[in-house]
Amino acid sequence: xxxxxxxxxxxxxxxxxxxxxxxxxxxxxxxxxxxxxxxxxxxxxxxxxxxxxxxxxxxxxxxxxxxxxxxxxxxxxxxxxxxxxxxxxxxxxxxxxxxxxxxxxxxxxxxxxxxxxxxxxxxxxxxxxxxxxxxxxxxxxxxxxxxxxxxxxxxxxxxxxxxxxxxxxxxxxxxxxxxxxxxxxxxxxxx
Amino acid sequence: xxxxxxxxxxxxxxxxxxxxxxxxxxxxxxxxxxxxxxxxxxxxxxxxxxxxxxxxxxxxxxxxxxxxxxxxxxxxxxxxxxxxxxxxxxxxxxxxxxxxxxxxxxxxxxxxxxxxxxxxxxxxxxxxxxxxxxxxxxxxxxxxxxxxxxxxxxxxxxxxxxxxxxxxxxxxxxxxxxxxxxxxxxxxxxxxxxxxxxxxxxxxxxxxxxxxxxxxxxxxxxxxxxxxxxxxxxxxxxxxxxxxxxxxxxxxxxxxxxxxxxxxxxxxxxxxxxxxxxxxxxxxxxxxxxxxxxxxxxxxxxxxxxxxxxxxxxxxxxxxxxxxxxxxxxxxxxxxxxxxxxxxxxxxxxxxxxxxxxxxxxxxxxxxxxxxxxxxxxxxxxxxxxxxxxxxxxxxxxxxxxxxxxxxxxxxxxxxxxx
Amino acid sequence: xxxxxxxxxxxxxxxxxxxxxxxxxxxxxxxxxxxxxxxxxxxxxxxxxxxxxxxxxxxxxxxxxxxxxxxxxxxxxxxxxxxxxxxxxxxxxxxxxxxxxxxxxxxxxxxxxxxxxxxxxxxxxxxxxxxxxxxxxxxxxxxxxxxxxxxxxxxxxxxxxxxxxxxxxxxxxxxxxxxxxxxxxxxxxxxxxxxxxxxxxxxxxxxxxxxxxxxxxxxxxxxxxxxxxxxxxxxxxxxxxxxxxxxxxxxxxxxxxxxxxxxxxxxxxxxxxxxxxxxxxxxxxxxxxxxxxxxxxxxxxxxxxxxxxxx
Numbered sequence: 001x002x003x004x005x006x007x008x009x010x011x012x013x014x015x016x017x018x019x020x021x022x023x024x025x026x027x028x029x030x031x032x033x034x035x036x037x038x039x040x041x042x043x044x045x046x047x048x049x050x051x052x053x054x055x056x057x058x059x060x061x062x063x064x065x066x067x068x069x070x071x072x073x074x075x076x077x078x079x080x081x082x083x084x085x086x087x088x089x090x091x092x093x094x095x096x097x098x099x100x101x102x103x104x105x106x107x108x109x110x111x112x113x114x115x116x117x118x119x120x121x122x123x124x125x126x127x128x129x130x131x132x133x134x135x136x137x138x139x140x141x142x143x144x145x146x147x148x149x150x151x152x153x154x155x156x157x158x159x160x161x162x163x164x165x166x167x168x169x170x171x172x173x174x175x176x177x178x179x180x181x182x183x184x185x186x187x188x189x190x191x
Numbered sequence: 192x193x194x195x196x197x198x199x200x201x202x203x204x205x206x207x208x209x210x211x212x213x214x215x216x217x218x219x220x221x222x223x224x225x226x227x228x229x230x231x232x233x234x235x236x237x238x239x240x241x242x243x244x245x246x247x248x249x250x251x252x253x254x255x256x257x258x259x260x261x262x263x264x265x266x267x268x269x270x271x272x273x274x275x276x277x278x279x280x281x282x283x284x285x286x287x288x289x290x291x292x293x294x295x296x297x298x299x300x301x302x303x304x305x306x307x308x309x310x311x312x313x314x315x316x317x318x319x320x321x322x323x324x325x326x327x328x329x330x331x332x333x334x335x336x337x338x339x340x341x342x343x344x345x346x347x348x349x350x351x352x353x354x355x356x357x358x359x360x361x362x363x364x365x366x367x368x369x370x371x372x373x374x375x376x377x378x379x380x381x382x383x384x385x386x387x388x389x390x391x392x393x394x395x396x397x398x399x400x401x402x403x404x405x406x407x408x409x410x411x412x413x414x415x416x417x418x419x420x421x422x423x424x425x426x427x428x429x430x431x432x433x434x435x436x437x438x439x440x441x442x443x444x445x446x447x448x449x450x451x452x453x454x455x456x457x458x459x460x461x462x463x464x465x466x467x468x469x470x471x472x473x474x475x476x477x478x479x480x481x482x483x484x485x486x487x488x489x490x491x492x493x494x495x496x497x498x499x500x501x502x503x504x505x506x507x508x509x510x511x512x513x514x515x516x517x518x519x520x521x522x523x524x525x526x527x528x529x530x531x532x533x534x535x536x537x538x539x540x541x542x543x544x545x546x547x548x549x550x551x552x553x554x555x556x557x558x559x560x561x562x563x564x565x566x567x568x569x570x571x572x573x574x575x576x577x578x579x580x581x582x583x584x585x586x587x588x589x590x591x592x593x594x595x596x597x598x599x600x601x602x603x604x605x606x607x608x609x610x
Numbered sequence: 611x612x613x614x615x616x617x618x619x620x621x622x623x624x625x626x627x628x629x630x631x632x633x634x635x636x637x638x639x640x641x642x643x644x645x646x647x648x649x650x651x652x653x654x655x656x657x658x659x660x661x662x663x664x665x666x667x668x669x670x671x672x673x674x675x676x677x678x679x680x681x682x683x684x685x686x687x688x689x690x691x692x693x694x695x696x697x698x699x700x701x702x703x704x705x706x707x708x709x710x711x712x713x714x715x716x717x718x719x720x721x722x723x724x725x726x727x728x729x730x731x732x733x734x735x736x737x738x739x740x741x742x743x744x745x746x747x748x749x750x751x752x753x754x755x756x757x758x759x760x761x762x763x764x765x766x767x768x769x770x771x772x773x774x775x776x777x778x779x780x781x782x783x784x785x786x787x788x789x790x791x792x793x794x795x796x797x798x799x800x801x802x803x804x805x806x807x808x809x810x811x812x813x814x815x816x817x818x819x820x821x822x823x824x825x826x827x828x829x830x831x832x833x834x835x836x837x838x839x840x841x842x843x844x845x846x847x848x849x850x851x852x853x854x855x856x857x858x859x860x861x862x863x864x865x866x867x868x869x870x871x872x873x874x875x876x877x878x879x880x881x882x883x884x885x886x887x888x889x890x891x892x893x894x895x896x897x898x899x900x901x902x903x904x905x906x907x908x909x910x911x912x913x914x915x916x917x918x919x920x921x
Contacts, residue, residue, distance in 0.1 A: 086768075116807075120657035135810070177718075
């Protein structure tokens with residue numbers, strides 16, 4: 001059963017179209033994207049279904065689905081789409097809207113993925129460059145999976161694949177400033 | 192000074208029940224150039240037509256609008272009527288207030304009436320702008336040119352020729368038959384394609400009104416409607432068709448083997464060849480690009496073998512001219528090159544083939560005798576996948592339109608594969 | 611001496627040190643001087659563009675602006691993910707100068723002009739150096755070694771942006787390997803995504819996707835997989851024991867960087883290639899170089915990643 005959010009139908013579609021630079025109405029539901037996507041089996045709704053949901057204005061369903069969070073941005077789908085729709089870009093727009101409106105999947109998997117990204121960006125903000133050891137440790141702690149990948153640690157550290165200490169940038173302050181300025185830009189009203 | 196007459200038809204109840212024909216007349220009278228407006232039950236009837244003729248004479252009308260049914264019904268009728276009243280027949284306009292108004296707006300008489308008034312107003316304006324036209328007679332050469340000897344060209348040629356109009360049928364391959372000769376079965380009847388095609392091919396060859404010019408191409412056309420001059424290049428076949436009996440001995444002896452285009456490269460043919468056994472005409476031609484004699488001056492076996500002495504290595508291309516009055520273009524289609532579809536492994540995997548190759552394979556006269564066989568290892572496939580819409584409806588890598596024949600091809604192929 | 615602006619990326623000193631190290635050896639042989647960007651920052655990788663719009667462009671922008679100060683016409687990037695981020699940023703900002711100006715306000719290292727071209731190291735080696743030059747430098751041909759070239763998803767896609775090789779079945783790395791004397795086996799999973807950054811946050815996805823790639827490579831007859839991306843290398847190598855354990859398969863398929871093989875073929879010793887960094891040992895596969903081809907090994911186990919996953 002489909003409930004049509006008729007009131008929101010064009011608003012959500014228009015917003016996604018504008019921010020992604022695509023015209024989702026072009027999609028004729030051939031399904032090549034879903035067939036190609038290597039992670040479509042992990043998604044609540046497949047890429048093809050995401051397109052249709054957006055067309056129908058089913059905003060809540062789209063934002064709450066885990067689909068956009070599983071998208072790898074591998075661009076295998078858009079390479080084959082006969083309507084030349086930039087599907088990864090659409091997925092990206094959906095993620096950004098979900099963050100802005102604070103609506104997202106309640107599944108642990110999605111929460112874990114979002115936590116990872118938050119921690120990663122935090123590392124970049126602090127050090128200007130990635131710091132894998134702390135990233136993995138913090139991730140394990142925050143997702144309460146304390147011993148995840150522990151068996152990898154000895155060989156990884158031993159072989160120097162993961163460094164004990166973070167790399168340092170001379171002008172790490174520039175990165176902190178960049179983050180703050182970028183945040184200010186995000187807070188500006190969307191054109 | 193325009194003086195337009197408007198005649199609104201009730202069409203019995205067809206129009207009148209859904210359009211207020213009185214109001215249409217009243218509104219029409221308000222138009223500046225309309226000098227006469229009337230409605231009548233059946234405008235196409237004799238009295239109806241009489242009404243129009245009388246009005247033209249009495250009111251010195253300069254153009255006429257009939258608001259009635261589709262011009263496909265009675266435009267001719269009314270043109271004849273007004274010309275009988277002395278008005279040029281092309282000064283008539285039809286406002287279709289039946290199909291375009293009463294038939295499609297049956298629930299809203301008010302709007303239907305308003306729309307009908309608009310349609311009449313538009314027709315009035317056009318009728319004023321119309322120029323007098325005079326039909327002229329132009330002699331038409333009573334001969335048709337059909338370009339392309341596939342089934343479309345063959346059928347067109349037969350239809351025209353059966354009407355006793357001479358036809359010149361030009362085909363660029365050595366034989367007529369085209370794509371249909373390559374198919375295994377037809378859709379939806381699942382007839383054996385060559386079985387229903389070849390009788391027609393023979394009809395073409397023996398028809399007294401058809402001049403079949405095979406192995407030729409149209410290289411020039413000029414003239415005007417009904418009077419064309421066409422130049423046709425007869426490619427050198429190096430075989431004298433009038434003496435050749437089609438015995439095939441030359442092909443048997445020829446030492447050169449070339450990929451066979453008819454079977455899309457899945458087997459070989461000789462340099463002197465006839466494309467398929469039921470070819471019409473059943474005379475071989477020499478492929479000048481691969482013949483040893485024509486390229487290197489060696490061999491000559493076919494000439495030695497031919498008992499009728501039909502081989503002539505000195506033959507040249509010949510340009511001939513024909514006068515025709517009409518041209519039918521039936522040049523068929525090319526197979527789409529699917530190599531942009533790398534995701535299907537086209538070109539990379541030998542076992543990814545086109546539907547036409549598949550047709551040749553399941554055809555009893557094909558390279559595998561009717562059994563689908565994997566080109567890579569010669570084994571009979573356990574699974575066959577049919578991929579549709581390759582190249583169609585795809586602006587990115589192909590053409591944007593739909594070919595509208597996918598279902599046919601697929602159903603037929605599935606049937607062939609499973610049987 | 612050609613000069614190439616170089617962006618090493620965060621993994622160059624850690625997870626993919628061997629890539630960075632052998633790249634430098636190879637560039638020396640190719641007479642290319644690497645000009646490292648001063649005080650470069652992390653490109654933001656996947657996390658920046660997944661979570662943000664403007665920051666995702668700002669991070670690479672800073673590096674592009676710094677690159678312009680070196681006055682070389684091209685910037686080469688080793689890591690495929692960093693390459694993708696810089697390339698996409700350049701594409702977006704070149705297309706939309708208003709956007710470029712807006713993002714430029716987040717940094718005060720300079721103004722963006724778009725004067726530096728961005729290429730992946732694979733692209734640079736294939737296009738700017740070329741097969742003939744590579745062939746001429748081969749001292750120890752890698753004959754007898756069968757490799758499956760794995761490109762991953764970012765080096766050739768999306769086609770409109772990378773404009774390099776085929777998005778479905780690229781052959782540049784294969785041709786480089788053939789030039790070195792190795793045999794590049796036909797390999798249909800060469801651009802299937804390995805699971806990328808889900809390595810930490812969703813490891814099961816990586817195990818499944820990378821598992822299929824490894825399996826297919828093995829079934830294609832490869833002795834090893836050759837890559838051009840640190841994340842791909844990490845997923846296929848470091849996660850290989852995990853794949854073997856979860857799907858009850860035996861793989862033993864080492865994963866090497868194309869620069870390591872280039873360095874080897876150019877005459878460098880095995881001990882210069884940092885082979886100790888690999889989780890799955892590479893020595894056995896390298897021992898095949900210069901030997902007669904063995905009889906084709908029967909893959910005894912019927913269990914596959916797909917069949918185990920289906921259970």
